[in-house]
Amino acid sequence: MELVIGTKKWSTWSLRPWLVARRAGAAFTETVIPLRQADNQTEAEIRPHSPSGLVPALKVDGLVIVDSLAICEFLAERFPEAGLWPADPAARALARSAASEMHAGFSSLRGECPMDLTAEPRAVELSEATHKDVRRIVALWTSLLERFGGPYLGGGQWGIVDAFYTPVATRFRTYGVRLSDFGDTGICGEYAARLLAEPEFLAWERDARA
Template sequence: MTLKLVLGNKNYSSWSLRPWIAMRQIGLEFDEEVIPLYEQGSRERVLRYSPTGKVPVLIDGDSTIWESLAILDHLADRFPAAQLWPADPKARAHARAVSAEMHAGFAALRKHCPMNMRRVGKPRDLTADVVADVRRIDDIWTGCRERFGQGGPFLFGRFSAADAMYAPVVSRFSSYAIGVGAASEAYMAAMMALSAWEEWRRDGVAEPWIMPGNELD
């Protein structure tokens, strides 16, 4: 049964990156449809697939799943051998907690530093709220690596749903030259070394669409 993932612009759509990189990383075959956001007719096109009019959306047979975290949970259930959540109960609980925190939080960082894969290493003055978000994320990454990262270079050793949830933050920290601690720097390097990451970045940079609100000085 063919999976289909409906996405927004790869250069800008942070929510779309999350399930896409997870699906690529665990080796799933799937079709994808990229719908450029905030253009005439964009919402109507997305509404063909999603009741919210937002991306991403996973079509799995007669099932439609929207929201990035829900898609990752669905994939973990459908493909248990991929171990998208850590097998150890303590690590799994921690991974779910930090993923939910990412899903619900860090509004200041999201607003002030929108995802833009074309922007590379160009700093921006950060507000106090953004600095607080950065410090919390740095603490999360460092703590995960110290407690659960012995089995590999990712937050819980091997690649997991938590890494997919934080992938857009890795992009933001890189794009806006945001400094973090040594453990977080190493984690970011591991994420950006993934072939899936490079594929997404390459596709995003090549897109013709421009969203002025995400092109900041």
């Protein structure tokens, strides 16, 4: 099993399935493609691994699986004992919904606050569109943490949905986003800190800063 990923300090999409693969205990090698190279060199290096020209891509059993969510779903099926989705049907449905919302949305936050794990934390002025994204994330996290009792979005066990929001937690840290300004009573800030203390994320972050 080979996971093809982008530069660790920047690639949010690569981070998500990497965290899931590590948590599942999957044996895999990683191939890192440098991002942001000039003259389309990045895409040229990705193409031999990924027909979409994008990372991440998982190469396994003669298949090439592209897209973070598709890779995570494959890993959930391959490693059912890892419990990557909640066992409870309601929790599983809402966790999938939250992961899909992250996968498809929050474009203003993505564009205005890109992940950079080597940047010094700093406060920035955010647009109203990004304010709206953050308010929605706070509301979503609060609803799931309160409904299922935490400490993770689907309940007691870390899973795919938490992998999808880990890059968001890094953005809040890097750009000085105070969640209390967006309706958080403290539960979301604690959750974000929890994500950034997970051993798998800390291992990724060490590599990104090396």
